[in-house]
Amino acid sequence: MLATTLKSIKNNRFLLKLFRTAFVVLGKLPRKKNLVIFESFHAKQYSDNPRALYEYMKEHFPEYHLLWSVDKSATPLFDEFKVPYIRRFTPQWFLTFPRAGYWVNNVRLPLWMPKPSKTVYVQTWHGTPLKKLGLDIEEVHMPGTDTDAYKRNFVAESEKWDYLISPNTYSTSIFKRAFAYKGNVIESGYPRNDVLANPSETLSSTIKKNLGIPGDKKVMLYAPTWRDNEFYKKGQYKFDFKFDLEAWKEKYGSEWVLLSRMHYLVAENFDFSAHEGIVYNVSNYPDIRDLYLISDLLVTDYSSVFFDYAILDRPIIFFMYDLETYRDQLRGFYFDIEKEAPGPIVQNEQQLFDALDRIAASPAEMNAAAIAFKEKFNSLEDGRAADRAVRAFLRK
Structure with a gap:
């Protein structure tokens, strides 16, 4: 029922406010401090930096409970890889996602989802930029938005991040400006590329x-x-x-x-x-x-x-x-x-x-x-x- 209802959220301000309020309330429940929830490309992939971080933590930090948030369309993939997951926007997801100690993601989350104050949100992003990003784009040509709204939404998202992973000094400078980001930057290289360093x-x-x-x-x-x-x-x-x-x-x-x-x-x-x-x-x-x-x-x-x-x-x-x-x-x-x-x-x-x-x-x-x-x-x-x-x- 929740999954069906969520399809109309973007066009219904009342529902948007209702679900946001529910997310805030559920986020005040006792925290699962060692729970880390991963998403990649809108919960539709098992890939990229979130996958690399998940696989590293699975091997080296067994005391943490690692779980993926997965879109309904992607569940066969996660079943194939035998990766633990909860299906996005189900009742179980609503009771679990807001209470996690950590979120790890590589793209923006839906705007209606606030971050609980005690959750640590790790934004890995998904690439070193050649083309301009975020606030650096002079004019947005994408459907469903305009330049002002696009930039405003980007800032609203980046304010949720506690850590941003950067692959190099060049990207760090751009990310801070383009995302209007003032939080912690982890300039580590990209975890997904560890396998390329030693093929x-x-x-x-x-x-x-x-x-x-x-x-x-x-x-x-x-x-x-x-x-x-x-x-x-x-x-x-x-x-x-x-x-x-x-x-x-x-x-x-x-x-x-x-x-x-x-x-x-x-x-x-x-x-x-x-x-x-x-x-x-x-x-x-x-x-x-x-x-x-x-x-x-x-x-x-x-x-x-x-x-x-x-x-x-x-x-x-x-x-x-x-x-x-x-x-x-x-x-x-x-x-x-x-x-x-x-x-x-x-x-x-x-x-x-x-x-x-x-x-x-x-x-x-x-x-x-x-x-x-x-x-x-x-x-x-x-x-x-x-x-x-x-x-x-x-x-x-």
Whole structure:
């Protein structure tokens, strides 16, 4: 009943106030001090920094009760991983979530959810920023909001955070300003990247085998982001491939496979059946970190994935077919990507294929730009970020 009722909360001020009041009252019940509740991407994934922190705490801090808050649509995934969870917005969830000692999340919570004063909210966020965030966005083009409301809601969310995890000094400065955040920052590196700092060949082989990828094939990962102004409705964004899959298969299909990883906000359901065995839809794969490990090459655009992938010292191609529009109208960037990118920037199919040919023809070497990039953004990625972060917010 609660789950059904909650669908109408956003459009009903009375219900919004009622549920907020209930959350406040329930939050005053006796605290479960050792209970840590995790969420990832609106409670729909078992992934990212929350997953890395959960797995670290499970191994090293057995005295804590670790629980996931999970959207109804994601329960089969958590059952598969045998991860303990409560279903979001059920009576059990309402009696449990407000009483937890700790919340760990990587995106914003619903605005109507206040944080109890004695709960420690750890915000891990989900990427090193290239594109502008929060209060730094000059004009918001997303559906269902306007610039003033978007920024106001961001501030209301960041005021709840007790700790914010940052991957580097560069991000710390931006996060504080863009989120109007005045709380504690844990500059630890990203816990999710610990597995990339010490990649396992055995793990990579297992992942590749589980996906059905032949062992002799090289792997190209295509992981673009979403466009604020291309959408069906709020929270569901459009995406079109800007290179021809048939042409890609013709040129590279004998040696390579293509992993297509869309952003979680992209609503498209791509049909790759005509390219079976060559193109794999991995948009719903639980955690992109596995896909990094098995990929020989990354093609992306403005997504923060390239900051993480650079840890592996493997080639990156930036397919920025709408660079001027994205940079000058939609978002804007925090640095000059054309000067600092740790790989070539291409803007059409032919340039993309030419870059792939050059990489295939000779082994990639770390150039000055790539070395400088790693020193600036990945200096903390040493495989111990989860340990630093957990001990900071637990004060151990």
